[in-house]
Amino acid sequence: MRSAKGINELANIPGDTRVSAELLIEIQGERFAYAGEAIDWNARLALIRTSAPLAVGTEVTIHVPRTGRSTPGLIVSKARELSHFGVALAAPDSF
Numbered sequence: 001m002r003s004a005k006g007i008n009e010l011a012n013i014p015g016d017t018r019v020s021a022e023l024l025i026e027i028q029g030e031r032f033a034y035a036g037e038a039i040d041w042n043a044r045l046a047l048i049r050t051s052a053p054l055a056v057g058t059e060v061t062i063h064v065p066r067t068g069r070s071t072p073g074l075i076v077s078k079a080r081e082l083s084h085f086g087v088a089l090a091a092p093d094s095f
Contacts, residue, residue, distance in 0.1 A: 033063060
């Protein structure tokens with residue numbers, strides 16, 4: 001498990017575009033999407049905040065209602081603040 005500092009380091013890769021957005025996080029195998037927010041994101045990773053019961057290794061689909069687009073992702077870290085997670089994005093260009 002990474003610390004909050006570690007997650008922020010993952011999200012702060014120079015040269016990448018960061019966007020803040022409201023999200024829906026769908027956990028693989030569930031028929032429910034949790035509300036969330038992208039705190040920071042770049043071409044490969046996102047730092048999100050959500051009340052969803054996520055664990056490292058959970059497969060998710062991140063939906064951006066504003067654009068109507070989505071991408072699969074994998075929870076790769078969990079911050080000490082229980083609602084903050086690092087997500088590796090499978091297809092970030094779809095946003």
